[in-house]
Amino acid sequence: MLLLKLSRPSLVFVVPIFALTLYCCLTCVDFFYERSEMQREAIASEVTRIEQHLIKMQHIVESALVIQDSARIEQEIALAATDFNIMVYTILNQASNIRFANHIVWRNSKAVDVIDGYDPVTHKQVSSLNRPYIAINLERLAVQAYYPLDIKFQENSSDLHDLIYLEYDIAPLINSVNKDVQRSAIRSSAIHLLGLMIFLVLLHFYLVRPLKALSLQASAVTNRARSEELEDSNKPIVSLFSEVAAIQSHLSGFYEKLQLSEKQLNDSQQRWLFAVEVSRNGIWDWNLITDEVFLSDRWKEMLGYHSDELKDELKTWQAMLHPEDKAEALNTLHKYLNGEVEEFESVHRLKHKSGHYIWVLDRGMIVDWDSKGRPVRMIGTHTDVSDDVRNQQAIMHQINHDLLTDLANRRALLDELYRIKEQKQSGSVALFVIDLDNFKMINDALGHHHGDRLLIQVAARLSSYFSNNALIARLSADEFVILAQGLSDDQSVAKRRTMALASQIRQMIGRSFHINNQTLNISASVGICVLDKLSDIDPEQVLQHADLAMHQAKEQGRDAHVVYSADMERVAQNSLLIKSELKNAIELNQLSLVYQPIVDREGEIICAEALLRWQHPEKGNIPPSSFIPVAEGSELIQDIGHWVLSETCQYIKRLQGEDVELGSIAINVSARQFNHDDFVESLLGVIRQQGLGAGSIELELTEYALLTNLDIIRQRMEVLKEAGISIAIDDFGTGYSSLSYLQSLPLSRLKLDAAFVSQIGVNDASNSIVIAIINMAHSLNLQVVAEGVETQQQYEFLLQHDCDTFQGYLFNRPLTADNFIRAVKSGKDLSLQSAG
Numbered sequence: 001m002l003l004l005k006l007s008r009p010s011l012v013f014v015v016p017i018f019a020l021t022l023y024c025c026l027t028c029v030d031f032f033y034e035r036s037e038m039q040r041e042a043i044a045s046e047v048t049r050i051e052q053h054l055i056k057m058q059h060i061v062e063s064a065l066v067i068q069d070s071a072r073i074e075q076e077i078a079l080a081a082t083d084f085n086i087m088v089y090t091i092l093n094q095a096s097n098i099r100f101a102n103h104i105v106w107r108n109s110k111a112v113d114v115i116d117g118y119d120p121v122t123h124k125q126v127s128s129l130n131r132p133y134i135a136i137n138l139e140r141l142a143v144q145a146y147y148p149l150d151i152k153f154q155e156n157s158s159d160l161h162d163l164i165y166l167e168y169d170i171a172p173l174i175n176s177v178n179k180d181v182q183r184s185a186i187r188s189s190a191i192h193l194l195g196l197m198i199f200l201v202l203l204h205f206y207l208v209r210p211l212k213a214l215s216l217q218a219s220a221v222t223n224r225a226r227s228e229e230l231e232d233s234n235k236p237i238v239s240l241f242s243e244v245a246a247i248q249s250h251l252s253g254f255y256e257k258l259q260l261s262e263k264q265l266n267d268s269q270q271r272w273l274f275a276v277e278v279s280r281n282g283i284w285d286w287n288l289i290t291d292e293v294f295l296s297d298r299w300k301e302m303l304g305y306h307s308d309e310l311k312d313e314l315k316t317w318q319a320m321l322h323p324e325d326k327a328e329a330l331n332t333l334h335k336y337l338n339g340e341v342e343e344f345e346s347v348h349r350l351k352h353k354s355g356h357y358i359w360v361l362d363r364g365m366i367v368d369w370d371s372k373g374r375p376v377r378m379i380g381t382h383t384d385v386s387d388d389v390r391n392q393q394a395i396m397h398q399i400n401h402d403l404l405t406d407l408a409n410r411r412a413l414l415d416e417l418y419r420i421k422e423q424k425q426s427g428s429v430a431l432f433v434i435d436l437d438n439f440k441m442i443n444d445a446l447g448h449h450h451g452d453r454l455l456i457q458v459a460a461r462l463s464s465y466f467s468n469n470a471l472i473a474r475l476s477a478d479e480f481v482i483l484a485q486g487l488s489d490d491q492s493v494a495k496r497r498t499m500a501l502a503s504q505i506r507q508m509i510g511r512s513f514h515i516n517n518q519t520l521n522i523s524a525s526v527g528i529c530v531l532d533k534l535s536d537i538d539p540e541q542v543l544q545h546a547d548l549a550m551h552q553a554k555e556q557g558r559d560a561h562v563v564y565s566a567d568m569e570r571v572a573q574n575s576l577l578i579k580s581e582l583k584n585a586i587e588l589n590q591l592s593l594v595y596q597p598i599v600d601r602e603g604e605i606i607c608a609e610a611l612l613r614w615q616h617p618e619k620g621n622i623p624p625s626s627f628i629p630v631a632e633g634s635e636l637i638q639d640i641g642h643w644v645l646s647e648t649c650q651y652i653k654r655l656q657g658e659d660v661e662l663g664s665i666a667i668n669v670s671a672r673q674f675n676h677d678d679f680v681e682s683l684l685g686v687i688r689q690q691g692l693g694a695g696s697i698e699l700e701l702t703e704y705a706l707l708t709n710l711d712i713i714r715q716r717m718e719v720l721k722e723a724g725i726s727i728a729i730d731d732f733g734t735g736y737s738s739l740s741y742l743q744s745l746p747l748s749r750l751k752l753d754a755a756f757v758s759q760i761g762v763n764d765a766s767n768s769i770v771i772a773i774i775n776m777a778h779s780l781n782l783q784v785v786a787e788g789v790e791t792q793q794q795y796e797f798l799l800q801h802d803c804d805t806f807q808g809y810l811f812n813r814p815l816t817a818d819n820f821i822r823a824v825k826s827g828k829d830l831s832l833q834s835a836g
Contacts, residue, residue, distance in 0.1 A: 088167035282382035304353030322349035405459035417539035428494035439478035441675035502561035526561035555629035694724035754788020
């Protein structure tokens with residue numbers, strides 16, 4: 001076996017044999033070359049002869065056409081036609097009609113109809129360029145000549161002869177040449193034939209057969225034949241050439257590597273297909289040289305297109321980019337291509353076929369470079385992230401907005417205040433903190449659904465008015481904030497503008513709201529903080545200041561607006577202290593009631609109003625104006641109200657026990673109390689428990705208590721009226737009541753506020769207002785109680801205009817329980833024995 005390997009010849013010995021064979025091949029090539037050259041020379045000679053003939057014929061025809069000598073032309077054509085190789089000899093006009101021909105039957109015929117080789121297009125080109133055209137038509141074995149004629153001197157302009165068309169048969173010429181070449185080739189082929197046969201035999205045994213075996217092996221590998229076939233094809237090949245054996249060895253090694261590579265490739269392809277299918281990504285492949293882009297079916301499907309609807313080019317992607325995203329996306333791509341960033345990743349919008357835009361995450365990488373290191377190919381993916389972007393936008397919106405009203409929230413408000421601080425913009429800024437008075441009562445009475453709808457309407461009303469240069473936010477359940485910017489550089493002007501805005505806010509909220517066929521009326525307490533030096537503001541502190549001013553407005557009786565001042569810190573601390581001590585005031589017997597008589601037109605005491613007093617052991621007498629607003633702002637008013645009712649009932653029983661005849665005693669009921677769900681049942685329960693008649697109690701409500709749901713208020717009042725309890729409107733004229741309330745509610749009395757009584761006699765307008773209120777009340781069958789009567793002039797004026805009853809210092813100050821009983825019994829003026 002070793003000797004066989006050593007005795008195998010190399011291709012070095014085969015090359016001479018191959019050279020001899022190559023010589024034989026070259027001999028054959030020489031035959032064809034020689035034949036071709038001889039044919040070319042013979043044809044060229046014939047073409048030259050034809051061209052010389054056409055030059056002569058051109059001159060003859062042009063001369064004959066000038067003198068209109070048709071006979072001369074026919075004679076010349078007939079003479080030329082004696083050459084039997086001339087197949088076509090015609091003279092054509094511009095319309096391609098045959099005027100003269102070597103066949104008489106062709107005359108006046110269309111050349112296209114009778115001559116197969118004629119081309120009218122070539123005719124027109126030759127005539128227009130005035131340049132002859134001679135071509136060899138190897139299919140027809142003919143020379144085709146288009147020779148132009150000068151039409152300048154032809155007299156018949158309607159029939160201009162502009163071309164000589166000739167076809168000359170060269171088949172006889174070629175046959176003659178071929179016969180000469182063949183005779184020469186036959187003499188040499190006989191000599192080479194024997195050598196060629198010997199070469200083929202050797203080539204078959206020593207090279208062709210081994211190579212064929214190798215070919216079969218390679219074919220079996222590439223065609224993925226069965227393992228049995230591969231084993232048969234891989235059998236050793238007996239060959240004289242070492243190169244053949246080396247090829248077989250390399251082929252076997254390649255086959256083993258191919259199997260391993262195929263397995264790895266198949267595994268990778270399966271993983272890639274699985275990853276693409278699961279991710280639902282679109283694939284793109286960009287050729288940077290040609291700008292061609294392969295777009296996968298999934299890529300097109302994302303945008304609503306079929307696989308054949310989009311052109312595979314970069315402009316397709318660019319045209320779909322959203323105008324707002326296009327510059328940034330292209331800039332990111334160019335930065336990656338220029339090596340400024342390590343990866344290409346862009347989130348942008350692409351236009352869907354239906355017209356809307358979808359968000360995509362576009363990622364890609366360069367996979368091929370040219371010899372100079374420049375990128376030439378880039379592959380990437382598109383992922384539809386529309387849902388993710390929308391979710392992120394929704395999350396960001398939720399982070400900065402209130403879910404119920406879609407207004408800005410506390411975070412957005414503080415961000416805006418910080419932005420104002422950093423930018424140091426010109427003009428004053430005002431912060432309004434708005435709290436809806438007794439909103440909890442609406443929630444309790446109507447339910448949270450109606451409360452939410454009310455908040456939405458309030459937000460819409462504020463948003464419609466403050467649409468420019470203002471931020472509207474909702475901080476808590478019933479607390480809104482308005483940040484008004486750019487008021488004025490002049491502080492006095494800015495403050496006037498602020499106060500005007502605060503009044504407009506209260507008026508807007510004070511207008512009726514209609515929800516589910518129910519009319520709701522509310523009021524608002526507004527706290528204001530005006531910012532002059534924007535660079536020095538602390539957003540958190542500014543919000544606290546405005547909130548403090550809002551609480552101050554509530555303590556002043558609600559339905560008001562207050563501008564923050566430094567003194568409010570002290571007032572707030574004092575209110576906090578009062579609130580903490582007021583919780584224990586009932587248990588420590590610090591609260592008491594005094595009674596202010598109400599007299600009729602004759603000055604007799606007919607009823608009284610119970611007034612609350614707080615005698616603090618350290619601070620002394622605390623006026624109601626200091627602690628009542630604090631109580632009404634919290635749940636303390638419920639406990640205090642219940643105590644007042646119980647004490648009043650007990651006092652009425654004492655009066656009855658001492659045979660004091662009195663119509664009724666009026667007690668003040670806050671809006672929070674009256675709008676509580678169980679107020680009516682609790683009130684009647686206490687009266688029944690004390691064994692009193694319902695008519696012995698009169699309720700005094702401020703107009704503010706009516707600013708909720710009118711239907712519910714009416715229902716409660718009707719229940720109380722049926723039970724025998726009378727209801728009076730206290731401090732009439734200071735709130736937002738309307739005649740519609742007075743008409744629809746079962747009221748008994750109307751108490752004219754002391755603010756109007758004090759103006760009696762000041763001017764005619766004040767007198768007219770008092771007269772109008774008294775007349776209006778009487779027209780509604782309501783009695784009128786004038787509060788705060790302090791002078792005889794006021795009393796006489798009220799008497800003159802038919803006021804029913806009176807209350808004030810002119811008659812009596814508020815009296816202690818004992819003094820009130822003595823006053824009723826004696827009928828004397830005990831104003832000097834007041835309770836303060």
